[in-house]
Amino acid sequence: MFQHDIDAINAIREGVRGLCQNFDAAYWRQVDEVKGFPDDFVTALTEAGWLAAMIPEEFGGSGLGLSEASVILEEVNRCGGNSGTVHGQMYNMFTLLRHGSDEQKRQFLPKIAAGELRLQSMGVTEPTTGTDTTKIKTTAVRKGDKYVINGQKVWISRIQHSDLMILLARTTPLAEVTRKSEGMSIFLVDLEHAMANGMTVQPIANMVNHETNELFFDNLEIPAECLIGEEGKGFRYILDGLNAERTLIAAECIGDGRWFIDKASSYAREREVFGRPIGKNQGVQFPIAQAHIDVEAADLMRWRACHEYDNGLNAGASANMAKYLAAEASWKAANVCLQTHGGFGFACEYDVERKFRETRLYQVAPISTNLILSYVAEHLLELPRSF
Numbered sequence: 001m002f003q004h005d006i007d008a009i010n011a012i013r014e015g016v017r018g019l020c021q022n023f024d025a026a027y028w029r030q031v032d033e034v035k036g037f038p039d040d041f042v043t044a045l046t047e048a049g050w051l052a053a054m055i056p057e058e059f060g061g062s063g064l065g066l067s068e069a070s071v072i073l074e075e076v077n078r079c080g081g082n083s084g085t086v087h088g089q090m091y092n093m094f095t096l097l098r099h100g101s102d103e104q105k106r107q108f109l110p111k112i113a114a115g116e117l118r119l120q121s122m123g124v125t126e127p128t129t130g131t132d133t134t135k136i137k138t139t140a141v142r143k144g145d146k147y148v149i150n151g152q153k154v155w156i157s158r159i160q161h162s163d164l165m166i167l168l169a170r171t172t173p174l175a176e177v178t179r180k181s182e183g184m185s186i187f188l189v190d191l192e193h194a195m196a197n198g199m200t201v202q203p204i205a206n207m208v209n210h211e212t213n214e215l216f217f218d219n220l221e222i223p224a225e226c227l228i229g230e231e232g233k234g235f236r237y238i239l240d241g242l243n244a245e246r247t248l249i250a251a252e253c254i255g256d257g258r259w260f261i262d263k264a265s266s267y268a269r270e271r272e273v274f275g276r277p278i279g280k281n282q283g284v285q286f287p288i289a290q291a292h293i294d295v296e297a298a299d300l301m302r303w304r305a306c307h308e309y310d311n312g313l314n315a316g317a318s319a320n321m322a323k324y325l326a327a328e329a330s331w332k333a334a335n336v337c338l339q340t341h342g343g344f345g346f347a348c349e350y351d352v353e354r355k356f357r358e359t360r361l362y363q364v365a366p367i368s369t370n371l372i373l374s375y376v377a378e379h380l381l382e383l384p385r386s387f
């Protein structure tokens with residue numbers, strides 16, 4: 001049903017797996033233990049060109065689509081790594097590619113492709129408005145050839161490991177727009193300049209090893225050329241990017257799910273209790289088999305979303321459903337894997353508890369499961385709006 005060059009996809013899988021062999025379970029365990037950042041891994045992935053997969057060839061990238069990008073992130077997770085450390089660059093790229101001006105593309109893409117600049121951050125969420133994005137309070141006010149930014153963001157990932165951030169802010173007050181989704185704009189912010197000129201960064205300690213921060217903007221002035229696309233249309237651009245993000249996260253969850261199932265199956269084959277492998281018991285086998293079925297089914301929806309996105313079709317429904325199904329499936333697989341390992345599932349050296357925490361995130365971020373259900377109910381099934 002979906003047209004993909006299987007040989008090319010398999011070559012990407014093998015290439016990423018080869019690279020991931022140099023970053024084994026012990027590497028990721030150690031990074032997690034010290035709440036560090038996998039700098040060596042990110043450098044290797046960048047140097048091998050994987051993070052520039054979607055940048056057009058004329059700007060120094062490989063010109064690949066969302067399908068191929070999704071396989072790269074899936075394989076990182078399937079090999080036991082955490083693509084949450086790098087995935088921002090993949091989906092933020094879409095925003096720049098689709099809505100950035102020629103000048104912005106010429107200025108930034110070659111440097112991002114070469115690894116000289118990192119575009120790993122996107123600032124949308126705010127502490128007082130949460131999922132109700134159209135109510136954001138961060139403002140960008142035009143003053144001559146500058147915009148002045150004031151406000152606050154929360155949970156913004158990888159700020160300390162990025163050079164650029166895509167920022168969503170209100171350019172027209174909510175009270176003055178006819179539709180609440182209008183009047184917001186996106187900007188490409190130079191983080192080093194921002195930190196020296198009115199943006200303060202406060203790290204947030206959290207359950208996973210995911211670098212997140214609270215940001216405070218106090219009269220930060222940025223050049224007007226930082227605006228991406230048209231003023232006032234930023235929310236639409238962000239939504240467009242979010243469909244890519246949801247599809248990529250779905251692929252990461254598929255990678256996690258497959259890692260959990262491999263790990264659970266191999267432990268169930270080897271662990272002997274009552275004089276036989278625990279995997280001989282159907283009470284142990286069946287949950288693993290069910291989790292496998294769920295992951296494979298979610299994978300089909302992921303490919304549908306990739307296909308639609310890469311062919312310029314509206315991928316909104318598929319991207320949301322893929323993210324929902326894959327996040328559910330990987331979480332189910334995580335639970336099954338932990339249960340199969342018994343007490344050893346809690347031991348850090350088995351890596352199950354780390355991956356368990358990592359995959360749990362995707363029920364909440366980048367969009368919570370409830371909000372996907374709400375989207376499907378209202379937009380696909382035409383049920384009455386609840387908010």
Ligand SMILES: Cc1cc2nc3c(=O)[nH]c(=O)nc-3n(C[C@H](O)[C@H](O)[C@H](O)COP(=O)(O)OP(=O)(O)OC[C@H]3O[C@@H](n4cnc5c(N)ncnc54)[C@H](O)[C@@H]3O)c2cc1C
Nearest residue numbers: 122123124125130131155156157210365366367368370371
């Ligand atoms: C590790 C991590 C990294 C993140 N990285 C980024 C980032 O880089 N950039 C960024 O902008 N954001 C980021 N986020 C924020 C993330 O996108 C939000 O946490 C997420 O969208 C949920 O928003 P919230 O936390 O404000 O929850 P809230 O909006 O406060 O919602 C709380 C709960 O209530 C439910 N809920 C709310 N309203 C309704 C309703 N009407 N009907 C049913 N249920 C409802 C939600 O589903 C959720 O479960 C990150 C979050 C985490 C934890």
